[in-house]
Structures are given as C-alpha cells and as structure tokens.
Amino acid sequence: MSKYSQWDHPIFKVLRSGEIGFAKGHQSGFRVPVELRKYMPVLPGEPTSSVPTIAVPLAAELYLNGKHKFSVLTNYRIQTWGGTRLGETRITANVMGLLNLAKENDVMLISRRKGEVDIYRLELINRGDPKFRKVAGLIAGRSWGVLDIQHIPLSLADEYNTAVEAEEIRERLPFTLFDIEKKTSVSSETKISRSKAFRKRVLQHYDYKCVLCNSGMKSAGEASELDAAHIVPRSVLGVDDVRNGLALCKPHHWAFDLGLWCVDTEQNVKVAKNSAQISENRNLVVRDGQRLDEFCGNKLVAHPDALTWHRKNRFSDNN
Ligand SMILES: [Zn+2]
Incomplete structure (x- = not known):
C-alpha cells in the first residue's frame, strides 16, 4: 500500500x-x-x-x-x-x-x-x-x-482510551476554561476520540438524562439522543472536561448555545426575557427558576467559571 x-x-x-x-x-x-x-x-x-x-x-x-x-x-x-x-x-x-x-x-x-x-x-x-x-x-x-x-494501523480504541484517561486526569486538576493545546498539533482521529470521550463522560455523569427536562430517548442499539454540550463551546477552545459540560436534549442544547437560557449564580435556570414572550418557547419557559442542581439529583458539577462565561458571552438578555 x-x-x-x-x-x-x-x-x-x-x-x-x-x-x-x-x-x-x-x-x-x-x-x-x-x-x-x-x-x-x-x-x-x-x-x-x-x-x-x-x-x-x-x-x-x-x-x-x-x-x-x-x-x-x-x-x-x-x-x-x-x-x-x-x-x-x-x-x-x-x-x-x-x-x-x-x-x-x-x-x-x-x-x-x-x-x-x-x-x-x-x-x-x-x-x-x-x-x-x-x-x-x-x-x-x-x-x-x-x-x-x-x-x-492507528488503534481507535487506544486513541479513545488515551482521551478518556487524559480527561480523568484533567478533571482532578484545577479547572481551566480553555484547552491550551494548539488545535493544529492534533490529528482528526484524536479530536474525534476526545469528543467521544467527553460525550461519554458527560452523559454517564448525568445518567443519560437532560439536566433541564430529564428526557433522554435511546435507540434499541443504546444510541442516546442527548448531546454532551460544552458550556464554553469548542469553537472558542472550551475544554473537554465534565465541569465544562451539560447533558442536554437537542432543543435545550440549541437554546443554551443561542443564549435563550442560562444558569445564574444560585444555580437557578434563567430564561431570557426576550425569548420568554415567544409562544413556541413555552417548554423552556416552564423551566424558568428551576433549581438545576436539585433537579438533576445534586449531580451538577458544572464549574461556576464556565457558567459565568456562558452568561456573559451567550445569554441573550445581555445582548
Ligand atoms: Zn431537555
């Protein structure tokens, strides 16, 4: 070859x-x-x-x-x-x-x-x-x-296991918002393995349930509909760390990324005022004021720095 x-x-x-x-x-x-x-x-x-x-x-x-x-x-x-x-x-x-x-x-x-x-x-x-x-x-x-x-050939299992180990080690260290490793030094396979490892760690941590609404459909083959959302997104080099992640169903992930809702300093869900008026958003509005850590069984490990970054940079009431 x-x-x-x-x-x-x-x-x-x-x-x-x-x-x-x-x-x-x-x-x-x-x-x-x-x-x-x-x-x-x-x-x-x-x-x-x-x-x-x-x-x-x-x-x-x-x-x-x-x-x-x-x-x-x-x-x-x-x-x-x-x-x-x-x-x-x-x-x-x-x-x-x-x-x-x-x-x-x-x-x-x-x-x-x-x-x-x-x-x-x-x-x-x-x-x-x-x-x-x-x-x-x-x-x-x-x-x-x-x-x-x-x-x-490259072993995808080894790449994946290395990524899981690296994330486990990182999560025992003080939290950082950004992945300091230069994007260019990493192969596509490594990026994909890291993304899979992050997904697995976040979804397992939250028992394969959306932290906002508790939904979580699965296929007969164990595929989960849920997303492992980055609080500080990957597009700005948000770190692959369970403290920078939330298990979210697709509508709630979409709404989080666009800043229709955020988590305040008291860990309460806050829906943006400019979105709350829209009738199509009622499934989100019912979550306004929900105490997120209690709702997900005190499992919330999202780091306050990550949630603060999201409130400042994504929450649409600020815009
Ligand atoms: Zn949801």
Missing part, C-alpha cells in the same frame, strides 16, 4: 466457509476477531440481555482484487444472540455483493480512511488473483491480524 494512500494500513481476515456467499445458514457479513476490534470504531456501549446488539453505521468502499466494485452503507456491530453467547463483532449489511465473490480461505483486507473513524475500505483478495501472492507472504499462515507487521 502506498505511503501516500488515503487509507491507513490494512488489517486482514481469512474468510471461513460460514462467511462466504454460498455457505448454508451463514450469518450476514463476516466476523471481526477480538484482537482486531481495537482498529475498528469504538462502540457506544456493551451489549446486555435487554440490549443484545450494539451497532454503528459505516460507509464502506468495496474492492475486489484492487478494483472498486461498490460503495455501500454497512454496519459494525457486537451481538450476543439474546445475551446467550459471548459478544461477537461483525461487519454486516450490504456486503454480500462482495462476499458472494469469495471462496473459502480468500482474504478480506480492512482499512480505515485516514482522518475518519467510520469510513472503511473492504477489499476481497481471491486466492487465484496475482495480488494474492504478495498478501499471502505478509499473512505468513495467520488467520487474522495486521497485514504488514512493519506497518501497524
């Missing part, structure tokens, strides 16, 4: 008989072994008996022996068949067009597009194709792994 490729270095998987198109009773798609999960997107949760499958959508470019065949929307999922078996990760949906062209022991190369966490290239290499010889030399008898052990 070229040094200048848009794709990160590939991992591979030798396809088994149960994973190829003409096999009887096969599951759709193919398995991603546990050891390769770290190169795949971080899933938003762990499966349980009530939520047996957790999936994220992936855009995939499907190639056959170096030639582009299809662009599809597929997904990467962990599933437990009703919680009765250990979780298995798979790439499923809309990949049978490629798997139908496979025979047992053909090889699937999996590469992530650089700078993205959810765009992948899946390339089937048939054993009869001239390209197979080079691939087989790198595989050297293994069933799966990093294709060329001299060229290890």
Whole structure:
C-alpha cells in the first residue's frame, strides 16, 4: 500500500466457509476477531440481555482484487444472540455483493480512511488473483491480524482510551476554561476520540438524562439522543472536561448555545426575557427558576467559571 494512500494500513481476515456467499445458514457479513476490534470504531456501549446488539453505521468502499466494485452503507456491530453467547463483532449489511465473490480461505483486507473513524475500505483478495501472492507472504499462515507487521494501523480504541484517561486526569486538576493545546498539533482521529470521550463522560455523569427536562430517548442499539454540550463551546477552545459540560436534549442544547437560557449564580435556570414572550418557547419557559442542581439529583458539577462565561458571552438578555 502506498505511503501516500488515503487509507491507513490494512488489517486482514481469512474468510471461513460460514462467511462466504454460498455457505448454508451463514450469518450476514463476516466476523471481526477480538484482537482486531481495537482498529475498528469504538462502540457506544456493551451489549446486555435487554440490549443484545450494539451497532454503528459505516460507509464502506468495496474492492475486489484492487478494483472498486461498490460503495455501500454497512454496519459494525457486537451481538450476543439474546445475551446467550459471548459478544461477537461483525461487519454486516450490504456486503454480500462482495462476499458472494469469495471462496473459502480468500482474504478480506480492512482499512480505515485516514482522518475518519467510520469510513472503511473492504477489499476481497481471491486466492487465484496475482495480488494474492504478495498478501499471502505478509499473512505468513495467520488467520487474522495486521497485514504488514512493519506497518501497524492507528488503534481507535487506544486513541479513545488515551482521551478518556487524559480527561480523568484533567478533571482532578484545577479547572481551566480553555484547552491550551494548539488545535493544529492534533490529528482528526484524536479530536474525534476526545469528543467521544467527553460525550461519554458527560452523559454517564448525568445518567443519560437532560439536566433541564430529564428526557433522554435511546435507540434499541443504546444510541442516546442527548448531546454532551460544552458550556464554553469548542469553537472558542472550551475544554473537554465534565465541569465544562451539560447533558442536554437537542432543543435545550440549541437554546443554551443561542443564549435563550442560562444558569445564574444560585444555580437557578434563567430564561431570557426576550425569548420568554415567544409562544413556541413555552417548554423552556416552564423551566424558568428551576433549581438545576436539585433537579438533576445534586449531580451538577458544572464549574461556576464556565457558567459565568456562558452568561456573559451567550445569554441573550445581555445582548
Ligand atoms: Zn431537555
């Protein structure tokens, strides 16, 4: 693979008989072994008996022996068949067009597009194709792994875990409003991992409930509708720290960012006078004066400096 490729270095998987198109009773798609999960997107949760499958959508470019065949929307999922078996990760949906062209022991190369966490290239290499010889030399008898052990792809799981650890450490230090690290020194993957880590820490802290209205719809796959809102926004380098975050439903996040409401020094919700008159805002107006820390079960950890910044710079009664 070229040094200048848009794709990160590939991992591979030798396809088994149960994973190829003409096999009887096969599951759709193919398995991603546990050891390769770290190169795949971080899933938003762990499966349980009530939520047996957790999936994220992936855009995939499907190639056959170096030639582009299809662009599809597929997904990467962990599933437990009703919680009765250990979780298995798979790439499923809309990949049978490629798997139908496979025979047992053909090889699937999996590469992530650089700078993205959810765009992948899946390339089937048939054993009869001239390209197979080079691939087989790198595989050297293994069933799966990093294709060329001299060229290890970026691990999204490691990026994510590093971001979570960094946020945990930062949250034990005195609070700062702004992220002092220069934007330019950070890769897109790191930015995305930090954003995911911030989201997870904020939503977990507030039990996946909007701090203003207690709502929090979830999909069957554990995806939460909620936003982890930055009080001092990322656009002005607001820090990824749970003390600079609020779990908010989308309407309340939108209204917070536009300054329709703020939190005063007594931790009461204050709705802007110029917005309170508008009849469409009644679901916000009913929250005026609500004691925010008590409403969210005394879990409010938003830092007073962050809330003050928001009141001064965003609250629309000031404008
Ligand atoms: Zn809400």
